[in-house]
Amino acid sequence: MTQTDPIPTDLIADWHTLHRVFIRPEDENSRQTLVKYMEQILFGLHDFLNTHVGVTQAIPLAKLAQSYTDTTINLHPEKKLADVIKDIINEIAPRAVNVASPYFIGHMTSAIPFFMVHLKAIAAALNQNLIKLETSKVLSVLEKQVLAKMHRMIYDKPLTFYDAHVQNVDTCLGLFTNGGTTANITALWVARNLCFPCAKGFTSVEENGMPAAMKAHDLDRLVVLVSERGHFSLQKAGGILGIGNKNIIPVEVDADHRIDMIKLEQLVQDLSRTKRTKIAAIVGIAGATETGSIDPLPQMALLCKKHGIHFHVDAAWGGPVLLSEKYRSLLAGIQEADSVTIDCHKQFYMPMSAGMVYFKDPGALDQIVYHAGYVNRKGSVDLGIKTLEGSREASSLILDSALKIMGSRGYALMIEHGIETTRLFARKITAREKFQLVTDPVLNILTYRAVPKKLGRQLTAPDLSLSRRQHLDACLDDINTNLQRIQREAGKSFVSRTCLKICPADTHKGVVLRSVIMNPYTTDKILDQILDEQEAILDTLDIFDQDVEDQEILDQKVPDQEQYKS
Ligand SMILES: Cc1ncc(COP(=O)(O)O)c(C=O)c1O
Known part of the structure; x- marks a missing residue:
């Protein structure tokens, strides 16, 4: 116009x-x-x-x-x-x-059951705000009930415990959050505050701030320990909470990408000797973002108990596996955690965006209570007094309804399909000459990479020099980067990519393809098609699949990075 x-x-x-x-x-x-x-x-x-x-x-x-x-x-x-x-x-x-396509097997966002759209529409139509009873009423008590159900799924305390807490206005078993990031921040927020009880005229870190808290407790440094596979939300927590993200210390992993317990124990010992450093929390991962690996939670729990350290488990991805009788044992030890993160918009198949955080101690969230005269007044029973978020939608209504529609067995079927289809995918990858399985799946995530035959041969040559090895690594990284990009841009199917050490002893982190299988319609045949497509793309990149004895020739054959920028 x-x-x-x-x-x-x-x-x-x-x-x-x-x-x-x-x-x-x-x-x-x-x-x-x-x-x-x-x-x-x-x-x-x-x-x-x-x-x-x-x-x-x-x-x-x-x-x-x-x-x-x-x-x-x-x-x-x-x-x-x-x-x-x-x-x-x-x-x-x-x-x-x-993301609903069964050919989309690259990220943790996937198809959702169709009824989720109805439930989301209802939540929007009701437009309840869980910050406050005055804007949510029955939804607030429903939320407490759902939180208790999930707490029971994790901690399985006696029924008398749940009877005492399910609608207890003084205690709180957990919170719905905006996602895994805010759940992790909330858990570390509580853990940080627990490090600073009132002392020497100091009331709390919330009131007096970090410098005063550190001074009152004779500390120079607060740290959090997590494996190098930890999600970057933990670093954000370090920044926001005044711990400093460089004090979210990455601990090396073993060959299975689980935290190396020997290294962790050594680090705890070393840090404990430094009287002016305190470990605020150790974080175990139950379903690492890149590899799906699960840390040795029972051993980590024992170590935390021994040293009186808050044990947080980031089960943003893996948490719902607890609903599968067949695979629940993979998460053994989670019940020992002081706090647990679980995302709703991941393996609870809920629409964006909702997460949850749970605490073993129903009083733990008193560490982060805030009041405001116009809503959450002193003495208020609103959950809004303990959440990082202010206004919040009724995510609990969606989860509660979904649990009723699916039953725990319905969820278990999807979880089991994901795990078993991923194992099948691993076998398919191993069976193809042009691919190398990098991380074996524990849950429904695996990584692999394309290794054209002749490059593979050169990589395993006995007299491989360091510079040659570096050069071959760079070629493989280019191949895999381009393979992933070309497949993504073709738009028929999708896997993602990340960088991982291919072997624990490597210093170089190689580009690997990452697959996350959670769509129940992703089948055996689809996986073959995805690999066929990748092989076809590799053939178009066949400049790499030649005997390259001469470094100079190889140099000429590495494509211009700019040309392939995604
Ligand atoms: C293990 C883990 N923790 C935390 C998060 C952060 O969750 P969100 O993206 O919901 O904030 C993710 C997201 O991928 C994750 O994989």
């Missing part, structure tokens, strides 16, 4: 239009259109996505960005709701990523 075009009468921002837009669909026609689209979204989600969205459309991001440079907010409405929805379906959805 140009400046001189008259404004259509139904697209004017006045009280009449506002009234119409705010309380109901504009007219019968729009109503029909809306119902049609909502029906498509609510009941035909899988068909809808499969028809409208590939894994992703092959448009470069820079080109897409050119279409999104208009910074004007129109004075009057531009479109009716039905037209806006039409635009989203026609223009946004095809260019988004179809």
Whole structure:
């Protein structure tokens, strides 16, 4: 529309239009259109996505960005709701990523059961705010009940414990958060505060701040220990909590990417000797982001107990495995944790975004109580007094309903499918000459890389010099980076990539392909197709698959990095 075009009468921002837009669909026609689209979204989600969205459309991001440079907010409405929805379906959805595709096996975000969209819509329609009873009422008590159910899944305390705490207004078994990051921050927030009981005129770290807390407790340094596979949210926690992210100390892992207990014990001993350093927490990982590995939780729990250290388990990914009788034992030891993170939008298959954090001690969250005169007054029973977030949606309603619809067995079936399909994928990778399995799956995550035959041969040559090895490593990194990028850009299927030491003794971190299988529709045949596609791409990169005896020739054959930037 140009400046001189008259404004259509139904697209004017006045009280009449506002009234119409705010309380109901504009007219019968729009109503029909809306119902049609909502029906498509609510009941035909899988068909809808499969028809409208590939894994992703092959448009470069820079080109897409050119279409999104208009910074004007129109004075009057531009479109009716039905037209806006039409635009989203026609223009946004095809260019988004179809995470629901069974060929999308690269990240922790995947298909969700179709009913989740209904539940999310209901949560939005109710628009309850869990910060406060005054804006949530029954949802607040429902939240406490769901928290107790999850606590029981983790800690399995006697029923009398849950009877005493499920609706206890003075205690709190856990919290719903915005995701795993805020859950981890909350856990370390509590752990940090527990390090600083009141002393020598000092009240609390919350009130007096970190410098005063350190001074009152004769400390120079607070640290958190976690394996080098720890999620970067822990570093954020270090920064936010004044611990310093360099004091989130990475501990080396063993060949299975689990924290090296000998190194951890040695580090604890060394740090304990330094009287002015305190270990605020040790974090065990139950489902590492890159490899899916699970730390030796029972041994870590024992070590923490011995030294009186807060033991946090980051089970953002692996937590729901507890619902599978078949694989629950993989998480043995989690019940010893002082706090546990579990994400809802990962293996509870909930839509973005929700997480949870649990505490063994129902009084632990008293460490981070905040009040405000207009909502969470002193003596308030609102969970909002203990959450990092202020306003929060009713995620508990979605989880509770999903548990009712699926049952723990329903979730277990999905979890078991993920683990077993990933094991199958590992076998397929091992059976193909051009691939090397890098990390064997414990859960439903594995890593591997393409190693063209002749490069592989040269890598294992007995007289390989260091510089030659470095050069071959760089070639393999290029191949795998390009392989992943080309497959992603082709848009038919998707695996992600990361960097890992291929062998524990390596100094170099090689580029590896990472697969996360959680879509129940990802089948044996699909996995073959994904590997076939990768082999076909490798053939187009066959400049690497030659006998390269001469370093200079090899140098010429490494593609220009700029050319392949993703
Ligand atoms: C082990 C682990 N912890 C924490 C997080 C952070 O979770 P979120 O992305 O929900 O903040 C992730 C996310 O991938 C994770 O894998």
